[in-house]
Amino acid sequence: MLGTDRRHVAVGVREAAVCAAAALVVATLAVVGLWLGDFPLRVDEVLGVLGGRIGGLTRTVVLEWRLPRVAAAVAFGAALGVAGAIFQTITRNPLASPDIIGLANGSFSGMLIALLLLGGGWHLLMLGSLLGGLLAALAIYLLAYRDGLSGFRFIVVGVGVSSMLAATNTWLLLRADLETALFAAAWGAGSLNTATAEVVWPAAGVVLALLAVTPLWAAALAQLELGDDVAAASGVAVDRSRAILVLIAVALVSAVTTVAGPISFVALAAPQIARRLVRAPGLPLAATAGVGAVLLLGADLVAQHVIPLTVPVGVVTVTLGGGYLLWLLVHEIRRTRWSTS
Amino acid sequence: MVDQLNARLRAENVTLRYDQRIVSEELSFAVPDGSFTVLIGPNACGKSTLLRALSGLLRPAAGRVLLDGSDLGGLPAKERARRLALLPQTMTAPEGITVRELVGRGRYAHQRVLRRFSHADEEAVESALAATGTTELADRRADELSGGQRQRAWIAMVLAQETPLVLLDEPTTYLDVAHQIDVLNVLHRLVTRGRTVVAVLHDLNHAARYATHLVAMRDGRIVAEGPPASTVDTGLVTEVFGMPNQVVPDPVTGAPLVVPADTREPRFPGRPHATSRGVPGAVRPPEQGSVGRPTG
Numbered sequence: 001m002l003g004t005d006r007r008h009v010a011v012g013v014r015e016a017a018v019c020a021a022a023a024l025v026v027a028t029l030a031v032v033g034l035w036l037g038d039f040p041l042r043v044d045e046v047l048g049v050l051g052g053r054i055g056g057l058t059r060t061v062v063l064e065w066r067l068p069r070v071a072a073a074v075a076f077g078a079a080l081g082v083a084g085a086i087f088q089t090i091t092r093n094p095l096a097s098p099d100i101i102g103l104a105n106g107s108f109s110g111m112l113i114a115l116l117l118l119g120g121g122w123h124l125l126m127l128g129s130l131l132g133g134l135l136a137a138l139a140i141y142l143l144a145y146r147d148g149l150s151g152f153r154f155i156v157v158g159v160g161v162s163s164m165l166a167a168t169n170t171w172l173l174l175r176a177d178l179e180t181a182l183f184a185a186a187w188g189a190g191s192l193n194t195a196t197a198e199v200v201w202p203a204a205g206v207v208l209a210l211l212a213v214t215p216l217w218a219a220a221l222a223q224l225e226l227g228d229d230v231a232a233a234s235g236v237a238v239d240r241s242r243a244i245l246v247l248i249a250v251a252l253v254s255a256v257t258t259v260a261g262p263i264s265f266v267a268l269a270a271p272q273i274a275r276r277l278v279r280a281p282g283l284p285l286a287a288t289a290g291v292g293a294v295l296l297l298g299a300d301l302v303a304q305h306v307i308p309l310t311v312p313v314g315v316v317t318v319t320l321g322g323g324y325l326l327w328l329l330v331h332e333i334r335r336t337r338w339s340t341s
Numbered sequence: 342m343v344d345q346l347n348a349r350l351r352a353e354n355v356t357l358r359y360d361q362r363i364v365s366e367e368l369s370f371a372v373p374d375g376s377f378t379v380l381i382g383p384n385a386c387g388k389s390t391l392l393r394a395l396s397g398l399l400r401p402a403a404g405r406v407l408l409d410g411s412d413l414g415g416l417p418a419k420e421r422a423r424r425l426a427l428l429p430q431t432m433t434a435p436e437g438i439t440v441r442e443l444v445g446r447g448r449y450a451h452q453r454v455l456r457r458f459s460h461a462d463e464e465a466v467e468s469a470l471a472a473t474g475t476t477e478l479a480d481r482r483a484d485e486l487s488g489g490q491r492q493r494a495w496i497a498m499v500l501a502q503e504t505p506l507v508l509l510d511e512p513t514t515y516l517d518v519a520h521q522i523d524v525l526n527v528l529h530r531l532v533t534r535g536r537t538v539v540a541v542l543h544d545l546n547h548a549a550r551y552a553t554h555l556v557a558m559r560d561g562r563i564v565a566e567g568p569p570a571s572t573v574d575t576g577l578v579t580e581v582f583g584m585p586n587q588v589v590p591d592p593v594t595g596a597p598l599v600v601p602a603d604t605r606e607p608r609f610p611g612r613p614h615a616t617s618r619g620v621p622g623a624v625r626p627p628e629q630g631s632v633g634r635p636t637g
Contacts, residue, residue, distance in 0.1 A: 229429035235422030235450030281438030
């Protein structure tokens with residue numbers, strides 16, 4: 001939110017500073033991501049390729065082997081962060097992230113059905129994942145809607161739907177042959193190992209397009225923080241704006257999940273971390289995208305290079321997420337106790 | 342006094358309901374332009390529901406609400422919000438928001454897609470802060486304010502919307518009496534500056550003092566409406582609230598003052614309360630004049 005008066009400018013400057021810092025960290029981590037790997041390179045070789053001065057095998061390694069994965073981590077991290085911010089704002093609850101309310105499980109269900117019943121192929125998997133996420137969101141929305149949308153009911157219904165979908169996924173996997181089941185299980189842990197150029201560029205394109213239209217709805221999203229009634233009275237077409245924002249968030253999560261599987265924690269934590277950094281009321285979307293990119297890229301580097309054996313990035317984020325969730329719950333309980341006393 | 346057909350905001354034969362529960366049927370009502378209209382009535386009589394319908398938040402199941410002659414339901418949300426503002430009963434202040442930022446949120450309907458704070462926005466915010474006496478609180482966080490201060494900040498947000506019509510659903514509930522009067526004075530000042538105010542109030546005596554047009558509702562119907570002086574009497578209060586009462590002139594303004602009859606159970610059977618005027622031990626004090634104290 002930019003403005004001419006002092007306070008608005010202060011928040012605007014802080015958010016710009018957070019975004020710039022996030023961009024710097026992302027750039028640094030990206031160079032590290034392009035540099036490290038089985039094929040040994042020097043940092044100046046990486047920079048040389050990026051500057052267009054070095055070609056040949058080095059260029060192939062950097063731009064074709066490693067860049068898709070780094071780009072995926074950046075775009076997907078931003079996508080998950082923004083999707084989380086949208087859900088958390090609409091439900092007015094910091095626990096309402098797409099991984100908790102079952103969108104990722106829905107995407108996984110859709111993908112499994114496409115894989116097991118229809119035979120697969122990336123386009124089919126992508127479509128299955130998108131439809132699965134949308135249907136899960138629609139089911140939660142309809143089950144939780146009663147004279148308006150209560151954030152708490154949305155989350156409880158979402159957790160229920162999530163559990164049912166997880167059970168369905170297990171059942172689907174049990175029916176699959178071993179090879180398919182192994183592939184699906186690896187994907188189900190949330191990994192960027194499968195992030196090859198062929199699948200990353202279309203998914204990243206979808207993500208960027210969605211992120212580009214999100215600012216058009218940012219002001220309406222900010223009004224929704226005040227409660228549905230205030231938002232409506234102040235001039236927001238609440239039902240329509242909310243439906244469009246949910247659609248954007250679901251599409252973002254589905255695009256990510258199709259390529260990388262369900263990656264937890266980023267959508268949950270990035271908006272809250274960004275809000276604390278910017279010290280703004282509400283969740284700042286641009287800063288959230290930056291923090292999300294830093295989180296996922298950082299977690300993927302840890303998964304690939306810090307831990308002795310290569311683990312899926314989902315394992316790293318879920319470990320971070322457990323700790324974060326615990327902290328958030330303690331914080332929320334304290335806050336509730338203070339405000340009621 | 343009410344020109345039914347020329348009023349800017351009116352409801353025509355509306356049926357209002359939530360899911361299957363019908364609140365009002367075939368209700369018609371016009372808000373007199375430039376009035377301070379106050380809706381009163383017992384809990385669940387449909388006054389808040391009527392206010393929601395008048396504000397466009399609740400679509401009538403039948404009939405229509407007209408704003409400047411056109412159907413409210415057909416107006417784009419932003420267009421509606423430039424003419425009519427509502428302070429609902431429940432609202433949430435985002436954690437850490439300052440009063441000035443909160444008031445600024447009232448400018449949504451006046452801003453373009455990628456919001457920029459214009460000078461008009463800034464002026465509207467400053468004058469809304471001034472009108473509600475919250476200028477000194479502008480840089481404080483809304484969650485650090487007292488209940489009365491926060492309510493005035495929310496009213497400032499509604500004022501920043503700069504609409505000719507302002508609707509408020511129980512703006513004084515949960516406030517202590519001094520803050521209630523503060524809020525009502527703010528609303529009174531709006532009316533004297535030419536805006537039309539519609540509010541749901543619980544306190545009959547505040548309603549009778551501040552309203553220029555009083556509307557009494559019961560069971561989803563309008564029982565009586567008009568200027569308080571010619572509307573509020575013992576019979577109406579009994580009919581609307583089912584409460585024995587006396588109506589006396591307000592010693593300060595002369596407006597009707599509703600005093601509930603003493604319906605307490607006597608502490609000693611057969612004796613009046615010690616607070617009632619009368620000779621101790623007398624079974625019943627003699628009936629007093631209409632301006633005297635209520636009797637037991």
